[in-house]
Amino acid sequence: MARTFFVGGNFKMNGSKESIKTIVENLNSSKLPANVEVVLCPPAPYLAYTAELNKQKTVQVGAQNSYTKESGAYTGEISPVEVKDCGAEWVILGHSERRGIFHESDEFVADKVAFAIEKGLKVILCIGESIDEKKAGSTLDVCERELAAVVKAVKKDDWQHIVVAYEPIWAIGTGLAATAADAQDIHSKIRDYLKSELGELADSVRILYGGSANGKNAPDFRDKPDVDGFLVGGASLKPEFVSIITSRE
Ligand code: PEP
DSSP states (O other): OOOOEEEEEEOOSOOOHHHHHHHHHHHHTSOOOTTEEEEEEOOGGGHHHHHHHOOOTTEEEEESOOOSOSSSSOTTOOOHHHHHHTTOOEEEESOHHHHHHTOOOHHHHHHHHHHHHHTTOEEEEEEOOOHHHHHTTOHHHHHHHHHHHHHHHSOGGGGGGEEEEEOOGGGTTTSOOOOHHHHHHHHHHHHHHHHHHHGGGGGGOOEEEESSOOTTTGGGGTTOTTOOEEEESGGGGSTTHHHHHTTTO
16 A cells, blocks of 8 residues: 655744744755655744745645634634644644643543544644653553544544654654664554554554654665654754655655
8 A cells, every 4th residue: 555655844842933934945945756745833823924935735734733622712722723724734633742741631632633633634643652661561552542542532534634653752852763673563563553443444544753753864764664754853943854855765
């Protein structure tokens, strides 16, 4: 099953008009492969700005969070409808920084996924274990638990709007990326789990690797059949982001 290679850039809470203009203009002037889907996820105040600057057909924009309500008295929250109105089509949900720092439960993440899809967004769903969970041998249990909450909350068909990002927490921002072989191993088990829940639809769900991916290590993953792309934090802010996008060429 051919799955379109996908590269997401999670800017986290980094950015200014100037730095985002530099990033987007660098992409605009680059020769990007026609068969790679790229999604830039700037901080929410810059969603519309990023969408307006972007001139590449294969580049889309995504938010880093959205809430379970369309509008109302939810000070500080972000509606998926507002995200769409700003020209974005995607949202990252379940990032470990949201789960950890902001205490988002599996069920809350799953509700956000269901509502974002209901309102027409596509979702980059992040899952992954901490270093203690890895040492305890519970990597797959954690991933399956996080996925199970979403399986319960959304319709089977909704999975065509979900991209899964396997992001081991110990690899995020540490410079210690998982090896390509280890990523392939867990990705194939994640796909097996999805197959047990979704049947053959699981073959079309893209599973990205995230955690210290960069221009140098991205090519190591190129022959791994279940690594369908990357979710990139730090390196998405740098010119090397283009090398990650072109790493399958
Ligand atoms: C992330 O935060 O989603 C991420 C993968 O970060 P980094 O690439 O910086 O490890």
